[in-house]
Amino acid sequence: MNINLLILSLFAILGGIFLLFKPLSISTAQNDKEIPLLEMRDFTLYEFDTNKLVDFSTGKKALKFADRHELYDFSYNDNANGKIVSINAHKGIDKDNTITLEKDVRYMTSEGVEFKTQKAFYDRKKEFARCDTPYVATMQQNVVYGDTLYYDLKHDKLRSTNVRATYHLNGQKR
Helix, strand or coil, X not given: CCHHHHHHHHHXXXXXXXXXXXXXXXXXXXXXXXXXXXXXXXXXXXXXXXXXXXXXXEEEEEEECCCCEEEEEEEEEECCCCCCEEEEEEEEEEECCEEEEEEEEEEEECCCEEEEEEEEEEECCCCEEEECCCEEEEECCEEEEECXXXXXXXXXXXEEECCEEECEECCEEC
């Protein structure tokens, strides 16, 4: 067989394959799931200054994304001002100087104040906390129920709707 004939028939076969068969269109699949920059599971974080423990956090899962932090089944305990404050929630999202707490939100102080709700919102820049779901606040035997709550930390002002309270003065229920 002549080499020219072999090369010519090889080009004819390859040309036929090229013209008759469509090439595979391999598309790069877009993955819509966002990948965290950092992920921690079953964590405990401590922050110390030169004199004492300032705060500590525990939780089941923490994710750091480029624009936010997400915490799951966590507890945050602050001792910066000498008064212990504890915040627990099923989920917390810290984004753009705002913190959103969801499901089984619980806020407790060393003075015995306890606040429970299902969703709360805190704006660090404007220094206010808001709760648009029903809540229960207790201090010793005193109980306050309400539908919404707005707390201005700058001016120490509190607003609430549909407030119902049971309080005790000198051992007497009012």
